[in-house]
Amino acid sequence: MKSILSAPINIIKADIGTDINSPRRYNLLRRKIVSLMALVTLIPLLSLAGLNYYEHQNTMAAEIQAPLRALVGKAKHSFELFLAERTSAVSFIASAYSFDELSDDANLQRIFQVMRREFTGFVDLGLIDVAGNQLSYAGPYDLKGRNYTEQPWFHQVQFKGTYVSDVFLGFRKFPHVVIAVRHTTESGRSWILRATLDTMHFDRIISAMGLEPGSDAFLVNRSGILQTESRRYGKVLDILPFDLPSTGFESNVQSIRDQKGQDNFIASAFIANTDFALVAVKPKPTAFSTWYTVRLDLLFIFVSSVILIFLAVYRVTSLLISRLQESDEQRMGAIHQMEHSQKLSSIGRLAAGVAHEINNPLAIINEKAGLMRDIMNLRPDFPDKDKFGRQIEAILRSVDRCRGITHRMLSFAKRMDVKIEVLDVNTVLVETLGFLEREAQYRNVELKRELAHNLPQIPTDHGQIQQVFLNILNNALAAVPDGGQIVIRSWDESEDFIGVSVQDNGCGMSEETAKNMFEPFFTTKKEKGTGLGMSITYGIVKRLGGEIQVKTKLNEGTTMTILLPKRSVEG
């Protein structure tokens, strides 16, 4: 409340019409602009960041997938080469030797020894005739004389010419693969040469792939049964815990989530002439570890950009809004001032008209009453002379009072004109104080002067400025109790203004009174005042290009401060 009261008058004026200037409206506006600007700036940033993120991830994935694909392709070729060599060896032996030579155990044993020397991995070798009987055998097991007619591989080799079996566990629980080749001579005689390979070499090829820790590679057949040991999915002949993604003979990479919920890249390719697919698995977190650090950096940059943008937007908008608010307030203040002075000048014209119209009938009343008194005085024997005399005096007193009012109203209208002369404000102050000194003495009120000695002379209207001082001093005198104090100060305020203040320790004003004190016809003096004094004062000070401020607190006193321009103002 005190802050409102001590504010310059134009701010008080601006506060009166707060509908358009309400803080809520500016907050709403601020929110709208901030949201709009944030949206406009953040949406492109967001989409750019999103697109970048997506593209980057794709590129990263491609970069991770390519080596994996190449690795699987190379290993697949090693497998194919290995199996093709072994198949060729068996095929060569089947065709290079005659049936008789092969059916001789000693001969076969010798051939098997040479074969083992040249090609690693062979475990045994046997000859089987078209009826499916094992005719000869070289190797660790006693298989001679067995019949294979009922076995599916036998039919397949009869039909296809060569056959590579799935992995199976032999008698010594080693995983094995069977290679069988059918040979038919020109005379039409056929036989089948069957060799067993242990799969240690498969493991060797896989370990030669140089897999990173956490990665895995294995062979699996079309039914999803592991053909080599997997680091993550089990031993030989276990079932792969997830479905093999669609696989061709060219290595391709797919993304798959395994039974543990882990995301993996899986590269797979079928190995020619077999039922096997080579599968390499690389878990995504490993694959993306570098990408994740990059992503963290990106996220940091993104978040700080967003914060920066938001702060900048908020700051700029706040600045804009406060400028807007300021200019709105100034505009409102100016409108109020204009309204006020317009009000004053129309009141002035009205007052002059009313005063003039009333003065004529008032003059008649005055003369009639005067005549009555004259007549009465001429006749000493007038009946009820005293009684009539009192009535006439009352009429004349009332006419006097009315005259006082109409003259004040006329002089109010008269003050619309300004006559400028250069003068010393201190002199005018002292002069004006002269009018009041007697009353002050009578009421024991101290009029304390603190006037600046070097106060520059200013161009102003002597009569009007005197009226201003008189009005303010009169109010101060009315406000202070008997024995109170009024301090009158003058000082050099700035390059453009001098200041005059009147401070009293009187009754002060309520907020309501302070708000209305410059309004025409507002009075606290009841029938003693016209309610025009402070309005006139305000009008004069404004017309002289000055400022008037009021600082007041109820029961503590009031300080009225006037700033008067050092240079004359136009208008």
Add this chain to the structure above:
Amino acid sequence: MDALNILLIDDEEAFVTTLQERLEMRGYTARVALDGQSGLVMIAQDPPDVVVLDLRMPGMSGLETLRRIRGEWPGLPVIMLSGHGSDQDFEACQNLGAARYHKKPLDIEDLLDSIRTVTQGHVPGR
């Protein structure tokens, strides 16, 4: 010594006749004209010692009447009355040579004072 001859020119009949009566009760000779034109005629017929003239009148205004009086009878003192009383009016009257200026409603003693002052040294009934 003859009584001073006063001419009152004012359109407000109730005012001016009352004033006339009050002046006569005080021993003056007072005549009344209700507009500027008839006032000028009455001056021509029988010049008064002093004219009391209202500023605002219908037809010929107080200022115009004043100008004519000052033109034809420069020695005749004129006291102006006005219900308005602006500075400009006052100045205009002074410039046209009005002797005194009173605001309505007026105090009869002030008016008598002015009449006595402006007619001092003046030979009544000339």
